[in-house]
Amino acid sequence: MADVRRVEEGLGHTPVIEEQVHEKNEKIIKDEDHQHENHKEKNGQVHDKLVEPKGEEAEEPVIRQKTKRVATLDAFRGLTIVIMILVDDAGGAWARIDHSPWNGCTLADFVMPFFLFIVGVAIALALKRIQKVGNTVKKIIIRTIKLLLWGIILQGGYSHAPDDLSYGIDMKQIRWCGILQRIALVYLIVALIETFTTKVRPTVLKSGHFSIFSAYRWQWLGGFIAFLIYMITTFSLYVSDWSYEFDEDHQIKKYIVKCGMRGHLGPACNAVGYVDRQAWGIKHLYASPVWIRLKACTLSYPEMGPLRKDAPSWCNGPFEPEGLLSSISAIVSGTIGVHYGHVLIHFKGHSERLKHWVSMGLVLIIIAIILHFTDAIPMNKQLYSFSYVCFTAGAAGIVFSGLYIVIDVWGYRTPTLFLEWIGMNALFVFVMAAQGIFAGFINGWYYKREDNNLVNWIQEHVFNDVWKNERVGQLLYVIFAEITFWGVVSGILHKFGIYWKL
Structure with a gap:
């Protein structure tokens, strides 16, 4: 058996489960x-x-020996990609599905934790049996490096697709963090723990409701250490004043943000932002944070709009939503996904698996709701707070269970086939669709003006003009010209056995 299966990064093909x-x-x-x-x-x-x-x-x-793919994994991964395309390309017109400006959880805020959840499930299945630890570690490190490089190329600022046809980035301003970089970090830590504990794994669980937790105590210990590092740093680190420069009406202005506090969970003076400013430098952070849509910053809340005259000094400041400290917290999401994969391996009956998955998902959601509505730890995607981890991981578990019932228990594959197709080629669709590489290529064939291209023409004349509503037209364009289109393309690639993997 190969040491590492095809999907450890969570964006590839799904491994099979072997039951003997x-x-x-x-x-x-x-x-x-x-x-x-x-x-x-x-x-x-x-x-x-x-x-x-x-x-x-x-x-x-x-x-x-017979093997069977768990189609739910592909469908769940495909669903996550579909949500990502929807919120990225329609979120500007429908702010309610876009990322929450700060506290709260919207549809867009489920994308990253759903990715990390399915990364964890895939790791548990792919590393179920390991013959040579050294070879497996080597493959994990190589795959991590590939994810990091792809992340920097796609989100570091080098590519300006799809609207800007130029390319290139000043290395003084390159963004080091991003979606694939966070997936790479979580994958590296969780996969290494899974690999190095291979000799202490049980082949058969002992009796008891919590035996699966004790059997994989090292994985939970790794997640707990990540939780402790995040919580201790967040509430004990002293955040000093900071400043940044912003180009306003072609004039560079310097803004100073007053802090001098600990344990603050607001936009300006939290430890998450402070760690990234110290680790990467303020010029290497994401320059357009979603907090600019807050009521404190704009009268157009929850949509983008001009700044208020009395807007705080931090409104135009950079902030990294996939930063270092928040990525450490994200390791817990991957750990929970690994646990769901362990359940899939050890519990053979559908009812046993579902009871465990659903009950754990509900417990996580209840913990998150209590923490959020008591204002102890609000749900916050930008900070990747503990309540946010619990809520999104619990939701991922419930959605995963629902798909499992429909696809793997009832056997209804047809309604979710397009999700499975996208999930089998998730990395390809992520690059071409979610990152706008394909649309950028099409936009390069314009007539007289750069904005006079096929993509804009289809959006304007096929959707906006027909529905006489730009917001509805944008939504339908994303559903049919992007999601449906890439579903069909993925189906064709699957038909010919073509998959893009790292």
Whole structure:
């Protein structure tokens, strides 16, 4: 068996689950039993068929190993990509689905934790059996480096697609953090813990409701350490005053933000932003944070708009939503995903898996709601707060369970096929669609003016003019010209067995 399967980064192809049944002196399964087993396979169960050997070895049957993909993983990954495209390209017109300006949780805020959740599930399955730890560690490190490089190329500022046809970035202002960089960090830590604990993993769980937690105590310990680092740093680190420069009406103005405090969870003086300013430098942070849509900054809340005359000095300041300290907190999301993968491995019955998944998801959601509405720790994607981790991980568990029931239990694959197709080629769709590389290529073939291109023409004349509403037209354009289009492309690629992986 290969040391590492295809999907450790969570954006690739889904590994299969192998379930073996070892029995001695078993006779050939009768035709009626074959029909019964085939019926179960259609409902998502995996069985090994026993084949009676001939000759001297006929006393013990040979077990022929069967494998079956868990289609839910592909569908969940595809759903996450679809949500990402929707909120990225329609969020500007529909601010309610865009990222929350600060506290709260909107549709867009589920994308990153959903990615990390499915990364964890995929790691548990891909590293279920490891033959050589050294080779596995090497592959993990190589894949991490690839994710980091792709992240810097796509989100570091080098690519200006799809609207700006120029390219290139001043290295003094390159953005070091981003979506793939965060996935790389979480993947590296969680996968290494999973790899180095391979010798202490149980093959069979002991009896008890919490045996699966104790069996994988090292994974939970890793998540707990990440939680402690984040919480201690967030509430104990002293945040000093800081300043930044902003180009306003072609004039560079310097703004000073007064802080001098600890444990603040507001936009200006939190420890998350302070760590990134110290680690990367303020010029290497994301220059357009979503907090500019806050009521304190604009009268157009929750949409973008001109700044208020009395807007605080930090409104135009840079802030990194995928920064260092918040990425440490994100390790917990990956750890929870790994746990769901362990349940998938050890619990063979659908009801056992679902009871564990749903109950854990509900507990996480309840914890998050209590922390948020008591103002103890508000849900905040920008800070990747603990309540946000619990709420989004719990929601991921519930959605994953729902897809599992529909696809792998009931066997209804047709309604979610396009999600599976996108999920099988998630990295390809992420680069081409979510990062606008394909649209940027199409925009390069313009007529007389750069804005007179095929993409803009389709959006304006096929959708906006027909519906006489720019917001509705934008939404329908994203649904049909982007999501549906890439679903079809992914289906064609799947038909020919073409997958882009790292």
